[in-house]
Amino acid sequence: MYDAGKVILGIVVALVLVTFPMWYNLAGEATVTVPDLEKARDSIPSTLCVADTVWMRGHHMDLLNDWRDQVVRGGDRFFRPPGDRLREKSLSNTCLDCHVNKDKFCDRCHTFMGVDPYCWDCHVVPKEIM
Amino acid sequence: MGIDRRKFLKVSGLTVLGLTGGSVSKVFSSEDSTDVIQPVRPAGPLTAQRWAMVIDLRKCQEQHECDDCVTACHTAHNVPDWGNPKDEVKWIWKESFEHAFHEQEHHYQQEKLKHATALVMCNHCDNPPCVRVCPTKATWKREADGIVMMDWHRCIGCRYCVLACPYGSRSFNWRDPRPKIKKIRPDFPTRTRGVVEKCTFCEERLARGLMPACVEACKHGALYFGDLEDAHSNVRALLAERYTIRRKPGLGTNPEVYYIV
Numbered sequence: 001m002y003d004a005g006k007v008i009l010g011i012v013v014a015l016v017l018v019t020f021p022m023w024y025n026l027a028g029e030a031t032v033t034v035p036d037l038e039k040a041r042d043s044i045p046s047t048l049c050v051a052d053t054v055w056m057r058g059h060h061m062d063l064l065n066d067w068r069d070q071v072v073r074g075g076d077r078f079f080r081p082p083g084d085r086l087r088e089k090s091l092s093n094t095c096l097d098c099h100v101n102k103d104k105f106c107d108r109c110h111t112f113m114g115v116d117p118y119c120w121d122c123h124v125v126p127k128e129i130m
Numbered sequence: 131m132g133i134d135r136r137k138f139l140k141v142s143g144l145t146v147l148g149l150t151g152g153s154v155s156k157v158f159s160s161e162d163s164t165d166v167i168q169p170v171r172p173a174g175p176l177t178a179q180r181w182a183m184v185i186d187l188r189k190c191q192e193q194h195e196c197d198d199c200v201t202a203c204h205t206a207h208n209v210p211d212w213g214n215p216k217d218e219v220k221w222i223w224k225e226s227f228e229h230a231f232h233e234q235e236h237h238y239q240q241e242k243l244k245h246a247t248a249l250v251m252c253n254h255c256d257n258p259p260c261v262r263v264c265p266t267k268a269t270w271k272r273e274a275d276g277i278v279m280m281d282w283h284r285c286i287g288c289r290y291c292v293l294a295c296p297y298g299s300r301s302f303n304w305r306d307p308r309p310k311i312k313k314i315r316p317d318f319p320t321r322t323r324g325v326v327e328k329c330t331f332c333e334e335r336l337a338r339g340l341m342p343a344c345v346e347a348c349k350h351g352a353l354y355f356g357d358l359e360d361a362h363s364n365v366r367a368l369l370a371e372r373y374t375i376r377r378k379p380g381l382g383t384n385p386e387v388y389y390i391v
Contacts, residue, residue: 073279
């Protein structure tokens, strides 16, 4: 092989560069700050969300998509969570009724995760227009 | 003699109260959310096999200046007011008689009809051409009650439906409507740029047991809303009793908004 030294050196340098983010994280230099999300409105007990908190954290987008289809396409607008009163399947009227501050709840986590949902292009944030 | 009619009614009434009273009071006591403008299903949804509307244009003519229904609808549904016909978005509006009913119009028409205006909106056709052309099924006729619905999530803004509708009932949002909405209501979404919108017979109000906003707003009783399949409904009674016309019946769309002229 011609120029074996240079080729091997090049491969090693490339490998180090490609895997740099992993080394950097392993070295413990980068710390992740999980955003501090605001709790739901005080008057509402934390257990009263439409579903379990941990489940909601990972699946609220699926829930909202299901609600959207059930309400708009099925005309099925209301539901009763276990041990709770009748609720409306509505982002603006139900979710944001407890999670009053969209910027300190929805936006904070969405920014952290690098996602940009377009729900609010149409759905109103009640607090912003009051 | 065992139990008389009066006593039976008393006892059964109390029993029903006792059985349902507890749950009813529980529902109302936990109703602490005052932010929601529309009550959560106060009396169950209004349902029908085929919703239809009858508009008494004679009553409308007596109140020439009145546009309560238009205001009520456009306020309830966050419809923007652009103030120019190019960008205009409308769900219900007034049209001159000759434009609304150009098939029925002629040169020697009654004077009162010549200058009449007709209240027009989506006709919720039985055979809706807008539904046929929609490539994404963003608009469809509901099986349950015949309402021609819209799913604004799914609308891609191709405007086939705008062209297909022979009544001009559909409006396109050429620009972001939010800055032009006088007062945004929190309980109804706005639309976004690139989406078509139209009257939905207030299906969101029907689900809460409320009549459509225009019908509720009309002080003069010119708008009737009811079930066409129910032989004893108000609309069927009117249709049986009065001479009524529809817009462009020759097209075969079978519109479900009827006019008394």
